[in-house]
Amino acid sequence: MSFNKEYKEISEPILNNANFVKLKDDNHHGSTRYDHCRRVSYLSFLMAKIFKGNCKNVVEAGLLHDFFHGNTNSNESITYLTHPKTSVENAKKYFELNKEEEEIIETHMYHYALVKNAFPFINKGEKVKAKEYKPKSKEGAIVCISDLLVSIFEVARFKVRYNTCLYILFAINLMRY
Ligand SMILES: [Fe+2]
Numbered sequence: 001m002s003f004n005k006e007y008k009e010i011s012e013p014i015l016n017n018a019n020f021v022k023l024k025d026d027n028h029h030g031s032t033r034y035d036h037c038r039r040v041s042y043l044s045f046l047m048a049k050i051f052k053g054n055c056k057n058v059v060e061a062g063l064l065h066d067f068f069h070g071n072t073n074s075n076e077s078i079t080y081l082t083h084p085k086t087s088v089e090n091a092k093k094y095f096e097l098n099k100e101e102e103e104i105i106e107t108h109m110y111h112y113a114l115v116k117n118a119f120p121f122i123n124k125g126e127k128v129k130a131k132e133y134k135p136k137s138k139e140g141a142i143v144c145i146s147d148l149l150v151s152i153f154e155v156a157r158f159k160v161r162y163n164t165c166l167y168i169l170f171a172i173n174l175m176r177y
């Protein structure tokens with residue numbers, strides 16, 4: 001079976017679910033949360049192929065890792081650290097998750113927890129113990145890394161405006177002289 005066909009077979013029940021489709025209305029890194037989740041899931045799938053991980057678990061958990069509405073500005077109950085648990089609760093309403101998938105979703109913000117530990121002034125109000133977010137499986141690490149890579153790509157491509165890039169390039173050029 002081809003990669004794309006296999007990915008399609010695992011992902012379609014979630015991608016076509018009416019409640020999941022509503023993520024198209026949520027903005028995420030300048031794109032939609034639906035597209036963000038699809039990108040994370042597909043990259044996780046490719047990485048699972050390379051590192052011989054469980055493809056079904058990473059595809060499903062990748063799709064559902066940010067299954068919530070609103071954002072940290074509009075909804076106080078959604079934060080960088082709480083949304084993994086919210087996503088698991090939402091996902092369980094419409095899909096059957098196994099224990100490993102729940103764990104993958106709950107630990108996908110390990111990258112943020114590490115950054116926050118290194119720079120505690122970021123979102124001062126929220127305390128974090130990074131080890132609580134440490135992925136417990138290869139699949140957990142895959143989804144966490146995919147989320148980080150996709151987020152960097154999205155912020156660079158969709159969120160940072162063209163003019164901002166020009167100013168940064170201009171400033172770098174000034175520093176060279
Ligand atoms: Fe997330």
Ligand SMILES: [Fe+2]
Nearest residue numbers: 040065066147
């Ligand atoms: Fe994400």
